Amino acid sequence: MRYARVSVGGRAVWGRVGEADVELLSESPIDGRPDVIGTVPRSTAVWLPPVVPPVFYAVGYNYPRHIAHAKAATPERPEIGYRANNALTGHLKPIVKPAEVEGRFEAEPELVAVIGRTLRHATPEEARAAVFGWTIGNDISARAWQHQDRTFWRSKNSDTFKPMGPWIETDVDALAQTTTLRVNGEVHSEFATGDMVFDPFDHIVEITRHLTLHPGDVLWMGAESTCQLEPGDTVEVEISGIGVLSNPVQLEGNRA
Amino acid sequence: MRYARVSVGGRAVWGRVGEADVELLSESPIDGRPDVIGTVPRSTAVWLPPVVPPVFYAVGYNYPRHIAHAKAATPERPEIGYRANNALTGHLKPIVKPAEVEGRFEAEPELVAVIGRTLRHATPEEARAAVFGWTIGNDISARAWQHQDRTFWRSKNSDTFKPMGPWIETDVDALAQTTTLRVNGEVHSEFATGDMVFDPFDHIVEITRHLTLHPGDVLWMGAESTCQLEPGDTVEVEISGIGVLSNPVQLEGNRA
Numbered sequence: 001m002r003y004a005r006v007s008v009g010g011r012a013v014w015g016r017v018g019e020a021d022v023e024l025l026s027e028s029p030i031d032g033r034p035d036v037i038g039t040v041p042r043s044t045a046v047w048l049p050p051v052v053p054p055v056f057y058a059v060g061y062n063y064p065r066h067i068a069h070a071k072a073a074t075p076e077r078p079e080i081g082y083r084a085n086n087a088l089t090g091h092l093k094p095i096v097k098p099a100e101v102e103g104r105f106e107a108e109p110e111l112v113a114v115i116g117r118t119l120r121h122a123t124p125e126e127a128r129a130a131v132f133g134w135t136i137g138n139d140i141s142a143r144a145w146q147h148q149d150r151t152f153w154r155s156k157n158s159d160t161f162k163p164m165g166p167w168i169e170t171d172v173d174a175l176a177q178t179t180t181l182r183v184n185g186e187v188h189s190e191f192a193t194g195d196m197v198f199d200p201f202d203h204i205v206e207i208t209r210h211l212t213l214h215p216g217d218v219l220w221m222g223a224e225s226t227c228q229l230e231p232g233d234t235v236e237v238e239i240s241g242i243g244v245l246s247n248p249v250q251l252e253g254n255r256a
Numbered sequence: 257m258r259y260a261r262v263s264v265g266g267r268a269v270w271g272r273v274g275e276a277d278v279e280l281l282s283e284s285p286i287d288g289r290p291d292v293i294g295t296v297p298r299s300t301a302v303w304l305p306p307v308v309p310p311v312f313y314a315v316g317y318n319y320p321r322h323i324a325h326a327k328a329a330t331p332e333r334p335e336i337g338y339r340a341n342n343a344l345t346g347h348l349k350p351i352v353k354p355a356e357v358e359g360r361f362e363a364e365p366e367l368v369a370v371i372g373r374t375l376r377h378a379t380p381e382e383a384r385a386a387v388f389g390w391t392i393g394n395d396i397s398a399r400a401w402q403h404q405d406r407t408f409w410r411s412k413n414s415d416t417f418k419p420m421g422p423w424i425e426t427d428v429d430a431l432a433q434t435t436t437l438r439v440n441g442e443v444h445s446e447f448a449t450g451d452m453v454f455d456p457f458d459h460i461v462e463i464t465r466h467l468t469l470h471p472g473d474v475l476w477m478g479a480e481s482t483c484q485l486e487p488g489d490t491v492e493v494e495i496s497g498i499g500v501l502s503n504p505v506q507l508e509g510n511r512a
Contacts, residue, residue, distance in 0.1 A: 081407040151337040210414040
């Protein structure tokens, strides 16, 4: 099943995504039992981030080739960082490059696990059962700020720097898929989605030793490759079996 | 006015705190226009974190004496990091020290600004007008983990490491107050709440150059001093004109 959030009359509404239509739902399918309350044509749907997480977790270095490229140390255990909800935006919405950003402005294509249960001290089996579904994230990063600042606040969490979507796919073996990064329709890179140092379930087991995960929390799983973005570009992250997250890039103050 | 969130029959309900009673409210006073829907005696109120923020911002080094003590560099501009909602707990709730924590386990008494408006590119005047009110935070920190880990995930965001409360005070000149840290009733330290390198309004102006603040977002403003906590202790953070945030410390697996 594919679940999304769409904007209807300025309001965020959950939806179940079909071939031609999005069935509108009365409440979240993650921790509710929604009824169908309407329908919008899929072609006119205005996509929002498919969930606004209570906590927005993000893994750093997690793909061997990315770690080798960055000359970083391979993590010895799963660790986790944070991103911020203000930065979330939906499928087809613009990524706005701030006017004062200099240097590299990059896309990072990521698998996202959406948590479906309250979870503490999870076993590997409980970790698997706790994932409600999977979506796609693009961890936009302004590298000069990343190096200048004490934290990732501006470099990774400025408004629109975290496109997520288009929907949550509940029926897919996410780690058996292929991630493809395209700019203006051309393939920049392609990698095995599951080729991770520690997979989502390893992370869930480790982090729930110390903290409680809640329904709707998201876990961004890191990227193998990155690429430069320029205003006017359209960047697409595809994960086979899930979908395509597409966003145009605009310069702040402009409309592309 | 003092606003809180209390647990009523297992449900989180907003309240307006009076001398003897807490008036229960129909919705958030931050972005709603609540009606009074009931009353509970203040003496039996079960205090929750007074807000669950969309984004949980925290300032690092921000008091000259703390910076000098840590031999850190004085920040040249306001910067911001993040904490996680899973770690929030309320007034009088236990701070649980994980069994495997070794080394220093410390309290950091902090002023917290609660944002009341949607805000981007704020002027200093808009920043002042955007603060709904003020509460108190205790930024519990496990120092060995803080040094071992790539991020603050375990060291500052394990469950119960972020007591906040008891309520939001809307009518106080927060920067003119005194912060007092007490352990088991004895004063450990006392400092001028407003003796900051950059105050909350400086931070709001700077961060809204790049991102949007939303109603309910919180901004923890850093601490001047810290102190060691042991299981069995009770730690109190008082900010004059706001209130006292009190929490017992328990060892994981025990009930103090």
